[in-house]
Amino acid sequence: EDGYDLWLRYRPLPVAQAQIYAPHLTSVVAGDRPMLSAARSELQRGVSGFLGHDLPAATSIGDGALVIGTPAEQPAIKALNLPLSGLGEEGYLIRSVTVDGHKVTVIAANSDRGVLYGAFRLLRQIQTGQGIDKLDMADAPKIRVRLLNHWDNLDGSVERGYAGASIWDWWRLPDLKDQRYTDYARANASIGINGTVVNNVNAKALSLTAPYIAKTAALADSLRPYGIKIYLSARFSSPIELGGLKTADPLDPAVRAWWRAKTDEIYKAIPDFGGFLVKANSEGQPGPGDYHRSHADGANMLAEALAPHGGIVMWRAFVYSEHDASDRAKQAYNEFHPLDGQFADNVLVQIKNGPIDFQPREPFSPLFGAMPKTREMMEFQITKEYTGQATHLVYLAPLFEETLKADTFVRGAGSTVARVIDGSLEKHALTGMAGVANIGANRNWTGSDFDQANWYAFGRLAWNPDASSRDIATDWVRMTFSGDPAFVTPVVDMMMNSREAMADYMTPLGLHHQMATGHHYGPGPWVHELARPEWNPVYYNKADAGGIGFDRTKTGSDALAQYNPRAAKIWSDPRKMDERYLLWFHHLPWDYRLQDGHTLWDGLVMRYQSGVDQTGVMQITWTGLAPYVDAQRFAAVSQNLTIQRREAKWWRDASISYFQSKSGLPLPAGYTAPALPLEAYEALTFPYAPGQGH
Numbered sequence: 001e002d003g004y005d006l007w008l009r010y011r012p013l014p015v016a017q018a019q020i021y022a023p024h025l026t027s028v029v030a031g032d033r034p035m036l037s038a039a040r041s042e043l044q045r046g047v048s049g050f051l052g053h054d055l056p057a058a059t060s061i062g063d064g065a066l067v068i069g070t071p072a073e074q075p076a077i078k079a080l081n082l083p084l085s086g087l088g089e090e091g092y093l094i095r096s097v098t099v100d101g102h103k104v105t106v107i108a109a110n111s112d113r114g115v116l117y118g119a120f121r122l123l124r125q126i127q128t129g130q131g132i133d134k135l136d137m138a139d140a141p142k143i144r145v146r147l148l149n150h151w152d153n154l155d156g157s158v159e160r161g162y163a164g165a166s167i168w169d170w171w172r173l174p175d176l177k178d179q180r181y182t183d184y185a186r187a188n189a190s191i192g193i194n195g196t197v198v199n200n201v202n203a204k205a206l207s208l209t210a211p212y213i214a215k216t217a218a219l220a221d222s223l224r225p226y227g228i229k230i231y232l233s234a235r236f237s238s239p240i241e242l243g244g245l246k247t248a249d250p251l252d253p254a255v256r257a258w259w260r261a262k263t264d265e266i267y268k269a270i271p272d273f274g275g276f277l278v279k280a281n282s283e284g285q286p287g288p289g290d291y292h293r294s295h296a297d298g299a300n301m302l303a304e305a306l307a308p309h310g311g312i313v314m315w316r317a318f319v320y321s322e323h324d325a326s327d328r329a330k331q332a333y334n335e336f337h338p339l340d341g342q343f344a345d346n347v348l349v350q351i352k353n354g355p356i357d358f359q360p361r362e363p364f365s366p367l368f369g370a371m372p373k374t375r376e377m378m379e380f381q382i383t384k385e386y387t388g389q390a391t392h393l394v395y396l397a398p399l400f401e402e403t404l405k406a407d408t409f410v411r412g413a414g415s416t417v418a419r420v421i422d423g424s425l426e427k428h429a430l431t432g433m434a435g436v437a438n439i440g441a442n443r444n445w446t447g448s449d450f451d452q453a454n455w456y457a458f459g460r461l462a463w464n465p466d467a468s469s470r471d472i473a474t475d476w477v478r479m480t481f482s483g484d485p486a487f488v489t490p491v492v493d494m495m496m497n498s499r500e501a502m503a504d505y506m507t508p509l510g511l512h513h514q515m516a517t518g519h520h521y522g523p524g525p526w527v528h529e530l531a532r533p534e535w536n537p538v539y540y541n542k543a544d545a546g547g548i549g550f551d552r553t554k555t556g557s558d559a560l561a562q563y564n565p566r567a568a569k570i571w572s573d574p575r576k577m578d579e580r581y582l583l584w585f586h587h588l589p590w591d592y593r594l595q596d597g598h599t600l601w602d603g604l605v606m607r608y609q610s611g612v613d614q615t616g617v618m619q620i621t622w623t624g625l626a627p628y629v630d631a632q633r634f635a636a637v638s639q640n641l642t643i644q645r646r647e648a649k650w651w652r653d654a655s656i657s658y659f660q661s662k663s664g665l666p667l668p669a670g671y672t673a674p675a676l677p678l679e680a681y682e683a684l685t686f687p688y689a690p691g692q693g694h
């Protein structure tokens, strides 16, 4: 198996199990609107996979039928008078009921899209080995806009992509109708994703020209039957580049008119276009700041153009100023917090989970909860730029969950980040979560089998930010590999430990941004020569003979003051806090005593080693599971684990060498010295490392 089927792997069930399900899967009664057809054909595909025979489409209801639809178009469902009112636009209900004396299963919803989600839910029930004879399930998403962000370039490369080229074949679009687009849409719909931004946030104006709008429209046609809306990253200076205007000043009437006309043109081609994502005045991208206007001025101009069509703007808060290098972690807050209340109703401010940049561990961004009048949406990174890319087995859902469950305390205890972004805290209806996609043209979509789990988990958490990463992993393993408990339990444990292992061998105790320049893959704690101070790892580790860590307390940058005092308190005392965040917030001497009594230096070395040791445990676990996995995927994962173990040692050795050159201390007894001298690690270069994009 090459992994192409993802978690939608409808393999034949053992005879005994098939016999239990078969009586409930005799036919499907469904309308023929596009999303209902998509739901029906997915059920047919699943059932023929599980049972080895067709699931016929029927017009009349018999025993064991699946009756799917909305009260508006399916009379049998209307007659049942089901409690659908609380399920909103996208929720569904699945019930075992009797219709005209026939035992059937209904999948009902207020919209066709809800029906589609219900169909995938029923298939999951079977894939995870659960009963379907007495169903009574209802579910609805807690977040409205659930999006992938593709950092895909028009030349087919993918910035921070590790799964091959872009799946969007712009050259052959709009003529191309690739099965891959349909399968992409199916996979996303199965986890509730309802939109996709198809081009890089480092956007080219070209995406907004007529030929590219036509290409995008063709893509939209492929994705629409699965409820996936198209969005575009918009380059702020497009009115100059495409419109020949002298300015892109958001308060200039000609600029506003240009955007209105451009937006109308897009909607003509794509009537359900979702809206724009914008990276402005960040890392060289143009923006309203070029004209001394605020982010709100920029966002509202686009919002005005989109509003008549029901479109939205997602305006990114990933900014860090060139003029203030004192603490990058504070800058997004400093720039955005004063703008609360100024953004139009159809603007979401899209905030990365942490204040810096997708590190192995970051505290939540202090912007969450700090802008009560603003619709704040989450941006997670599914592609593992700083977390082992497609080689290291790292399950990211525990990282996502850690952020979502973090308490901002802005309205008292329980004001978690999840409550901020699901809108319940401040009663916002427009809510969103975006994940930077890890998808490419590789047969297995994500560059490795286990990275599929990160795509899957993102979708499940966008649907329900309260879901547990362990439960999600359990479903994923069962659907993707095997339901045998002898396989599921150890693999889920391995996944659940993997993020902590990675954080330990890369950046233990709250260290961050220690990755080498450009590729962000291997260690570079010594890097100090880059143009902007905050691009250099030394800026973050601040290691010297006296100690290590970034002081973000009152004696340092006081970034802690950007949090609610109750949240800040959790991190303010190194003696009481969760030490996994220690050096994010504190600069401490090498002989500082950690909570377990070891010195900081010894504890640091021990954590690097423990991360490496965990990769050894992962290898042993996987090796023992060969009997449960097909040979192809078993070998692919084994090879990656071998590389991961070697590279974990590289991380440990290079980091310890560098920090030892500062601390001047011996390694704790029993810990092996780095294999090579520091200079050897410093000398390594990787000019062709993947994913460096533009």
Ligand code: BDP
Pocket: 159, 160, 201, 202, 279, 318, 357, 358, 385
């Ligand atoms: C950083 C990436 C860079 C992106 C940037 C962003 O290194 O390639 O363009 O984030 O999010 O993590 O805009």
